[in-house]
Amino acid sequence: MRRTAVIETSTQPSSTAPGNTPILSVQGLRKSYRTRTGDQFVLDDVDLDVATGEFVCLVGPSGAGKTTLLRCMSGLMPPTAGTVQVQGRVVDRPPAEIAVVFQDYSRSLMPWMSVERNVMLPLRSKGMPKTERIATAQAALIAVGLDGTGTKYPWQLSGGMQQRVAIARALAYEPRALLMDEPFASVDAQTRADLEDLVLSVRDAFGMTIVLVTHDIDEAVYLGDRVVVLSGSPTRVREEITVDLGPNRDQLATKALPEFVALRTRVLRLIREANA
Numbered sequence: 001m002r003r004t005a006v007i008e009t010s011t012q013p014s015s016t017a018p019g020n021t022p023i024l025s026v027q028g029l030r031k032s033y034r035t036r037t038g039d040q041f042v043l044d045d046v047d048l049d050v051a052t053g054e055f056v057c058l059v060g061p062s063g064a065g066k067t068t069l070l071r072c073m074s075g076l077m078p079p080t081a082g083t084v085q086v087q088g089r090v091v092d093r094p095p096a097e098i099a100v101v102f103q104d105y106s107r108s109l110m111p112w113m114s115v116e117r118n119v120m121l122p123l124r125s126k127g128m129p130k131t132e133r134i135a136t137a138q139a140a141l142i143a144v145g146l147d148g149t150g151t152k153y154p155w156q157l158s159g160g161m162q163q164r165v166a167i168a169r170a171l172a173y174e175p176r177a178l179l180m181d182e183p184f185a186s187v188d189a190q191t192r193a194d195l196e197d198l199v200l201s202v203r204d205a206f207g208m209t210i211v212l213v214t215h216d217i218d219e220a221v222y223l224g225d226r227v228v229v230l231s232g233s234p235t236r237v238r239e240e241i242t243v244d245l246g247p248n249r250d251q252l253a254t255k256a257l258p259e260f261v262a263l264r265t266r267v268l269r270l271i272r273e274a275n276a
């Protein structure tokens with residue numbers, strides 16, 4: 001981790017313009033769940049490449065299988081058929097290069113551990129000495145604007161601050177890619193906007209690849225270099241839309257752009273059609 005990194009709202013051109021090398025590659029992915037009434041097919045032949053440094057947002061109808069896809073991509077769930085590759089290696093367990101942030105921060109943080117210990121937790125598996133773990137955790141907390149909260153417990157923080165802790169924990173691990181499943185769904189609108197900008201700045205500062213699942217179309221267009229629209233169940237990739245809004249996004253100015261409005265309308269129409 002770059003410990004001296006100062007994370008500010010992104011006003012600089014991205015140093016991590018998406019390259020062409022896919023860090024994540026999903027090929028012919030199928031997933032079915034066994035239910036009492038038989039197998040339920042959720043994902044049906046999903047193909048998706050994510051380039052190094054790219055920010056990809058996954059949207060689709062409710063229940064389409066967005067979480068299922070993200071879980072398969074993160075190695076938390078085996079596919080029924082097809083493959084997920086990270087840097088060319090087939091994923092058969094959670095890869096070291098990937099960190100995941102879930103919506104429900106209250107369940108992902110350990111309430112009996114201080115904020116600092118929560119952030120240090122995954123670093124043990126890297127065999128890092130304790131002094132380095134502490135320094136790395138402190139740097140990650142500074143990076144998400146939580147300097148000075150290390151000795152507090154998660155339940156002493158607001159929802160938005162707890163989600164920042166979860167993001168700090170992911171950052172401290174220094175993943176090549178961050179997979180996020182509706183990470184801002186449980187916080188208020190202003191905190192959500194702040195966290196969106198935080199994630200953009202983290203992407204710029206740490207050169208990270210991000211895949212984010214969201215229900216919020218504005219959020220997808222605001223954050224993404226590309227929005228991947230999934231079809232209704234069983235799910236395929238319906239359309240991939242390049243978001244040509246440049247690297248610098250601003251909550252007010254970007255969302256007022258005619259291009260932004262046109263993209264949002266296009267994504268919304270695709271999701272409505274997928275629901276029909």
Ligand SMILES: Nc1ncnc2c1ncn2[C@@H]1O[C@H](COP(=O)(O)OP(=O)(O)OP(=O)(O)O)[C@@H](O)[C@H]1O
Pocket residue numbers: 033034035040042060061062063064065066067068069
């Ligand atoms: N463990 C499971 N066992 C059986 N069925 C499951 C399981 N997990 C998910 N499903 C089913 O798979 C389908 C897709 O679920 P998933 O959570 O991946 O969709 P989603 O697009 O993320 O949903 P939402 O938009 O509501 O968050 C749903 O019909 C769900 O009921």
